[in-house]
Amino acid sequence: MKINHLTSAEENLMKLFWKLESFYLKDIMEQHPEPKPHQNTVSTYLKILVEKGYLSTEKEGRIFKYTAIVPLEEYRKFLLRELSHNFFDNSGREILNLLLHENLISQETLKEFNPSAETKPLKVKEEFEYANEILNPKKDKKKGKEKEKDKEKKKKKKKEKE
Template sequence: MKISHLTSAEENLMKLFWTLQSFYLKDVMEKHTEPKPHQNTVSTYLKILVEKGYLSTIREGRIFKYTVLVPIDEYKKFLLNELCEQFFNQSGRELAAFLLKESLISQDDIKTYFDVPINTKPKKVKKPKLEYAEEILNPKKGKGRKKKKKKE
């Protein structure tokens, strides 16, 4: 099964459909949050999602019953693969590093999920050189101003 991209509106409706799994148009209209879209708008999106292969239909008399064909986990996997391909050079390692750097996940999250000890090296911070402060705080003998001898 080939998964294609969804528009933002299609994705928002699919989130509701994933919770329902199997439904009629009237179910969508009842469960949709306010502001509710017009019934014709929802009907159009249902038709598009059937054409894209996300939903299937069964005719029951004069109405259609819709069933989700693409599970949410498959769609998540599709989106994550696209993200890795487009922005992280197809590298899960780069993606994980980015998530850690942006604090979207923590090392504890990773340890808990994978049950694997993870040792990360803390960033090395160079100590600032305090040359002038050292001279002021710890003056060395013999150093200081030397008087110039005049040649006569």
């Protein structure tokens, strides 16, 4: 089953749909917290989510019954894989390091998952190099000199061609 990305609005509605599992449009309107969206807006999102393969429909008379067909757990796995791939070079270790560094998980909690493993304090990178370069664009002298040499070489090549 291929899972597609959801917008934040679609994700918010899917959270409600996962709780309801099977529902009608009127159920959504009753369950949706204030401020409630317009019924046509919800209908449009339902149509989109059916097209994306998150919901299935079953016609009952003049109305449709919707069922969530992508389980919440599968979507969570998809998001975690995407996060790992896009921001952590597919490294669970880097994710764990960040979770520990940001105090989102403790060493004690980590021990619960693998009690036999020795837990050494993990060395956490204090800075991400790429982010540091963007946030602090100060150039190293060597890099600056190397860039100047490259520019000079390009100028020489242009002159030789002329």
